[in-house]
Amino acid sequence: MNTRSFARSLMVLLVVLMVQFLSASTGHSDRVKEFDRSGRLVVVEKPANEMAAAYDIKNRPAEKVFPVPRPPFSEGIFPCTQCHKYMKPNPVQRTLTEYHTEIVLHHAEGQRWCTDCHNLVDRDKLRLVSGELIDFTESYRLCGQCHGDKFRDWKVGIHGKRTGNWNGDKQYLLCVHCHNPHDPKFKALKPLPPPVRPGTARH
Amino acid sequence: MSDTTKNEYIQHKSRRKFLKGLAAGVGLIAMPGKDASASVWEEFFQKHFRELSKDELKVVIGRLEKEYSKKFAKQVTVKTTPPIEGVLYGYGLDLSRCIGCRRCVYACVKENNQSRDPQIHWIRVLQLDKEKGVDLSHAEHYYNPEKVPEKGHFYMPVQCQQCEKPPCTKVCPVQATWKENDGIVVVDYNWCIGCRYCMAACPYGARHFNWGKPGLPVAEMNPVTHYLGNRPRPKGVVEKCTFCIQRTREQPGRYPACEEICPVGARKFGNLLDPNSEIRYLIENKRVFKLKDDLNTQPKFFYFYAT
Numbered sequence: 001m002n003t004r005s006f007a008r009s010l011m012v013l014l015v016v017l018m019v020q021f022l023s024a025s026t027g028h029s030d031r032v033k034e035f036d037r038s039g040r041l042v043v044v045e046k047p048a049n050e051m052a053a054a055y056d057i058k059n060r061p062a063e064k065v066f067p068v069p070r071p072p073f074s075e076g077i078f079p080c081t082q083c084h085k086y087m088k089p090n091p092v093q094r095t096l097t098e099y100h101t102e103i104v105l106h107h108a109e110g111q112r113w114c115t116d117c118h119n120l121v122d123r124d125k126l127r128l129v130s131g132e133l134i135d136f137t138e139s140y141r142l143c144g145q146c147h148g149d150k151f152r153d154w155k156v157g158i159h160g161k162r163t164g165n166w167n168g169d170k171q172y173l174l175c176v177h178c179h180n181p182h183d184p185k186f187k188a189l190k191p192l193p194p195p196v197r198p199g200t201a202r203h
Numbered sequence: 204m205s206d207t208t209k210n211e212y213i214q215h216k217s218r219r220k221f222l223k224g225l226a227a228g229v230g231l232i233a234m235p236g237k238d239a240s241a242s243v244w245e246e247f248f249q250k251h252f253r254e255l256s257k258d259e260l261k262v263v264i265g266r267l268e269k270e271y272s273k274k275f276a277k278q279v280t281v282k283t284t285p286p287i288e289g290v291l292y293g294y295g296l297d298l299s300r301c302i303g304c305r306r307c308v309y310a311c312v313k314e315n316n317q318s319r320d321p322q323i324h325w326i327r328v329l330q331l332d333k334e335k336g337v338d339l340s341h342a343e344h345y346y347n348p349e350k351v352p353e354k355g356h357f358y359m360p361v362q363c364q365q366c367e368k369p370p371c372t373k374v375c376p377v378q379a380t381w382k383e384n385d386g387i388v389v390v391d392y393n394w395c396i397g398c399r400y401c402m403a404a405c406p407y408g409a410r411h412f413n414w415g416k417p418g419l420p421v422a423e424m425n426p427v428t429h430y431l432g433n434r435p436r437p438k439g440v441v442e443k444c445t446f447c448i449q450r451t452r453e454q455p456g457r458y459p460a461c462e463e464i465c466p467v468g469a470r471k472f473g474n475l476l477d478p479n480s481e482i483r484y485l486i487e488n489k490r491v492f493k494l495k496d497d498l499n500t501q502p503k504f505f506y507f508y509a510t
Contacts, residue, residue: 157481158297158489158509161468166480167290168455178467186467188350192305196322197345 057130063141064155066172071136078136080123089120106183117142117181143175242266251378252391252430264430271435279426281434284452286385292446292503293482295471296360299508303328303351303358307461307470314447314460315433316425318417325411325444326362326461333357363388363409363444364494364502371401371410380441385452386503387445389431397439406495410443446472475503485509
């Protein structure tokens with residue numbers, strides 16, 4: 001008697017599961033992800049206008065803003081427009097002879113030129129490859145375009161220095177606080193003195 | 204009873220008396236003198252830190268603060284902040300970033316009131332060969348080139364690993380050193396007898412002994428101290444890294460001094476029990492190793508490679 005009622009309830013459960021499974025696999029809701037029989041995700045073709053909307057930068061989730069100290073500008077160099085507003089933007093790649101001659105580009109220099117990162121018209125902005133203009137305080141987004149792995153580590157506090165409180169407010173630094181964007185390799189430092197060898201102390 | 208045995212008996216008795224008298228005399232000399240201040244007597248009879256009641260602790264702290272403030276001519280505070288509930292401290296050090304500049308060594312000395320002369324460093328930076336890897340038999344810590352990093356080398360700072368199974372606390376004959384609930388291994392400098400067994404037991408060379416009177420310049424003394432951490436130490440006791448207990452046990456708690464100074468951001472610190480902490484992220488996502496893992500000391504100091 002007991003076993004029979006148990007078997008009956010098991011059957012009911014199976015039927016319910018079957019119905020649910022069938023409805024899930026045949027239902028055509030746009031939001032439901034579809035899987036094949038081995039559990040792999042089946043890519044669903046989307047209409048072109050939907051795809052275009054997904055790639056439009058306006059529809060992307062905004063990048064989280066990290067509070068950072070002022071970028072390490074050279075004395076009196078910012079805002080750039082204080083000089084550049086009197087100049088006609090010149091997009092031609094050339095060797096600079098009048099200004100910024102101290103900048104020696106050593107950062108994939110064969111493939112790069114000032115205006116790949118600096119915006120041509122509004123000089124107080126940086127330019128992402130998407131065309132989006134960003135402030136210098138957000139320059140980590142610019143660096144993150146190529147150095148995605150470092151950017152990911154930086155966001156969680158693994159790459160780069162963090163100060164402040166381990167269980168409270170933390171202070172981030174921009175990439176350019178440690179890496180000169182035009183010559184990013186970290187520069188060697190003079191080490192502080194080694195420890196005193198035992199037996200050589202004055203005692 | 205013959206005469207000789209009687210004589211021996213008398214002689215023996217008098218020797219015992221002599222020894223008794225000697226012990227009492229030596230004991231008296233070892234006691235603080237009649238003109239010693241009350242604080243010396245109090246220190247002499249002070250109980251173990253963990254056996255002090257709240258009121259007794261207050262008296263002890265008051266005495267120490269008064270003593271240090273007078274000695275260093277500034278207002279010195281001695282905290283006794285207990286561990287924070289639900290916190291287990293962990294440290295991460297990125298070997299692919301460290302350049303061996305020793306900024307951490309001296310930031311630690313400054314923060315934790317180590318003796319300048321005779322010199323005590325809680326952090327030792329090892330220079331290792333890239334070709335040989337983490338092979339301590341080829342480690343060099345007296346390196347002093349014009350610029351670091353040097354070609355073909357990498358650098359590995361070693362300090363207290365805050366073991367989950369610390370061999371040092373096991374061997375202490377008077378239990379003057381123990382592991383706190385937040386994982387920090389601490390020393391009660393007033394209870395330590397200076398036998399240095401813990402130094403012999405530590406496989407990391409992380410404990411240091413005050414062979415001489417600590418030379419701590421008055422002007423450079425950090426007045427924010429913790430009883431179990433950076434308060435001034437007397438001669439003849441062992442000391443060690445405490446993850447800057449006087450900073451990190453606060454809410455909000457600052458990063459340790461070595462983490463804060465590191466110019467390459469190789470040092471990471473956080474709560475191992477918080478799944479969103481930096482330390483948990485690096486353990487879960489990076490290549491991590493523990494120094495001398497085979498000894499089963501279970502360090503809470505994780506060396507990792509972020510690249």
